[in-house]
Amino acid sequence: MYSYPNQIKKLINEISKFPGVGPKMAERITLYLMKNYQNAADELKNAIDGIKDIKICKICFNISEEDICLICSDKTRNKNIVCIVESPEDVVTIEKTEKFNGVYHILYGLINPINEIMPEDLKIRELIERLNADDEIHEAILALNHTVEGDTTSLYIYKEIKKIKNNIKITRLAKGLPTGADIKYADEITLGQAILERKEI
Ligand SMILES: [Zn+2]
Numbered sequence: 001m002y003s004y005p006n007q008i009k010k011l012i013n014e015i016s017k018f019p020g021v022g023p024k025m026a027e028r029i030t031l032y033l034m035k036n037y038q039n040a041a042d043e044l045k046n047a048i049d050g051i052k053d054i055k056i057c058k059i060c061f062n063i064s065e066e067d068i069c070l071i072c073s074d075k076t077r078n079k080n081i082v083c084i085v086e087s088p089e090d091v092v093t094i095e096k097t098e099k100f101n102g103v104y105h106i107l108y109g110l111i112n113p114i115n116e117i118m119p120e121d122l123k124i125r126e127l128i129e130r131l132n133a134d135d136e137i138h139e140a141i142l143a144l145n146h147t148v149e150g151d152t153t154s155l156y157i158y159k160e161i162k163k164i165k166n167n168i169k170i171t172r173l174a175k176g177l178p179t180g181a182d183i184k185y186a187d188e189i190t191l192g193q194a195i196l197e198r199k200e201i
Contacts, residue, residue, distance in 0.1 A: 008034070059130070061106040061123050065090050071103055078102045079134075084127065084139040084157065086110055086150075090183050094143065097192035102141070105130065110149035111156055119156055127157065132164050139169040141198055145182055146175065158201060171198040 003009065016026035024189045056062070057069035064070070070092070071077060081102030085091060091104050107122045110189055118126075131137055140161060144150035157168055173183075174197035183191065 012114045032190075060104045061108065061126070062091055062104060071101045076101075079136050080083075081141065082131070082137050083143050085143050086145065087182070090143065093184055093186065093188075093191065094195065097188045097195060099192035102139075107144075107153070110144060110147075111153045112149045122153075124157060124160065128160050128164060131161060131168060137168065139171060141195070142170065142172045142201075143183060143195070146173075147182075154201075169200055171200050173198050 004012070011030045011033070012023065012026045014026075015021060015029050016023045018026075021029070033044065045145045055064050055067060056134040057064040057072055058067050060069060062069045062071065066073070078101050081100075082105050083094065083100060083102055084105045084107065085094065086107055086109060088106055091106065094100050094104075102132075105123065105127050107124065107127070109117050109122050111117060111119055113120070128200070131140065140157075142157060144154050154172060161168055161170055173191075173194040186194070
């Protein structure tokens with residue numbers, strides 16, 4: 001049976017590993033790259049090479065061009081409030097609301113025992129160490145999805161913070177977000193409102 005040459009199959013296989021991209025889509029992208037090799041493929045290769053230089057912020061773990069990200073190094077940001085999020089995508093989504101001027105801490109996932117994602121796989125220990133070391137911080141916002149994993153992670157972090165400090169206010173986003181909703185897909189107005197109406201827990 002006829003199939004593509006191995007080099008093409010290899011690229012289709014690599015692209016099909018991307019989140020949300022199935023084999024059929026990977027095939028279309030590969031053929032597009034082949035057809036437009038001189039422009040599109042070269043540009044793509046340069047862009048991919050460029051992300052090798054991207055770093056992780058030493059304070060909040062956001063993706064950054066420097067050791068300390070633009071948000072952490074911005075003197076106009078309120079360092080008293082830390083917003084705890086699942087992923088760098090959430091930072092971008094929350095920034096779009098323009099309703100938050102504090103700093104962030106990125107966990108890189110949520111606790112999910114079924115998928116064997118445990119607290120030690122996330123940046124939770126680093127968060128607790130950061131809160132412990134930094135007396136400036138007096139509020140931690142748990143901006144995690146209102147899902148089973150988001151609730152489990154929020155409760156776990158809440159208990160860990162309480163173990164080390166009693167004077168940090170711990171809040172969660174208002175329930176204006178539908179139950180089970182993903183912060184990434186929330187519209188800016190709803191999310192902005194959920195930040196402003198956050199509730200202490
Ligand atoms: Zn940072």
